[in-house]
Amino acid sequence: RKEVEQDPGPFNVPEGATVAFNCTYSNSASQSFFWYRQDCRKEPKLLMSVYSSGNEDGRFTAQLNRASQYISLLIRDSKLSDSATYLCVVGGATNKLIFGTGTLLAVQP
Amino acid sequence: EPEVTQTPSHQVTQMGQEVILRCVPISNHLYFYWYRQILGQKVEFLVSFYNNEISEKSEIFDDQFSVERPDGSNFTLKIRSTKLEDSAMYFCASSEFVLAGGDRGATDTQYFGPGTRLTVL
Numbered sequence: 272r273k274e275v276e277q278d279p280g281p282f283n284v285p286e287g288a289t290v291a292f293n294c295t296y297s298n299s300a301s302q303s304f305f306w307y308r309q310d311c312r313k314e315p316k317l318l319m320s321v322y323s324s325g326n327e328d329g330r331f332t333a334q335l336n337r338a339s340q341y342i343s344l345l346i347r348d349s350k351l352s353d354s355a356t357y358l359c360v361v362g363g364a365t366n367k368l369i370f371g372t373g374t375l376l377a378v379q380p
Numbered sequence: 381e382p383e384v385t386q387t388p389s390h391q392v393t394q395m396g397q398e399v400i401l402r403c404v405p406i407s408n409h410l411y412f413y414w415y416r417q418i419l420g421q422k423v424e425f426l427v428s429f430y431n432n433e434i435s436e437k438s439e440i441f442d443d444q445f446s447v448e449r450p451d452g453s454n455f456t457l458k459i460r461s462t463k464l465e466d467s468a469m470y471f472c473a474s475s476e477f478v479l480a481g482g483d484r485g486a487t488d489t490q491y492f493g494p495g496t497r498l499t500v501l
Contacts, residue, residue, distance in 0.1 A: 305489075314471055314492040315423060358423070365436050366411055366475070368490060370423040 272297045275371035277359050283377045288349045292374045294342040294359030301369075303362035304335050306344045308355045309373060315358055318344075349378045382406045384493035386472050392499045393462055401457045401496045403472030412455045413473040413490060414447065416440070423471065429455065462500045469495045 277294045284290050296304075304321040319326065321333040321342055332345040342359055356373040363369070385404045393399050405412050414426040428435040429447055437445075446458045455474075459466055473490040 309423075312469070312497075314494050316492070317489055320489065366413065366428045366430075366490075367425045367436055367438075368413075368415075368423075369425070372422045 273371075274298060274369045275359055275361050277371040277374050279372055279374060281375040281377050283379060284349055285379050286349055286351060288378075289345065289347045290349055290376060291346075292344045292357055292359070292376075294344075294371055296340050296342070296359075296361045296369075298361070298363060298369075299337075299340060301340075301361045301363050304342050305360040305362070305368075306331075306333055306342075307358040307360050307370075309358055310355050315360075315370075318357070346376075349376075351378050351380060354378045382408075384472055384474055384491055386470075386493040386496050388496060389494065390497045390499070392501065395464055395500055396461050399459050399462055399498065401459075401470050401472075401498070403455045403457070403493055404453050405455055405472065405474030406476075406491060407453070409474035409476050409491075411435075411475045411477065411488075411490075412447075412449070413475075414457045415471045415473060415492075416468040417471065417495075418468045426457070426470075459498075462498075464500050467498055467500045469497050471495045 275296050306318040307315040308318045309315045321335045325334045330347045334343045356375050358373045359371040361369045387402045412429045417423045425438050427437040427441045444460045448456050472493040475488040475490045
């Protein structure tokens, strides 16, 4: 089983749509959880940290289910500028981050 | 806004040559990292560095790799004898600290530099 698993997509959605990404992780000892965004051939950029209580930042909502080892990201009212690869990232007891392969989102006009 | 910087943006080298990739982490950060991403693949952890020593390294980080903080601002990754399979994007990252316990977990936010694209011919 992969350490962090994501559906690679692509997700092709029209502007204004709501889209959800899911991610599972294998190590139950994982302690920190993030969604990063990566544009083509650029560095990963932090989108949001994910907490057990769930958190929201504007159009973005992230949820964590520790019992199921499952992380989600919801994007409402998609914009063309949201087109990117969304990386599910998990941190353990050490500083190391473990990345998923990413989910490609293409928002169509 | 403070950011991590990396030089060069693109490095082309011959197989067997040594390369040094340079990074300037965010100034008040204490933890430094190198990751790499082979084209079309996921980002992979190479090494973490704190208090002038390696904290953790991955299986990829073999004897051909080394890291150094030669002064108060730079953090370097050296590959002694490059192989074709070392061709990748190398990202430097830094974090202010590592939180211990609590809902926020053990890893503080890591900020990534723009990367150095290494091409080994």
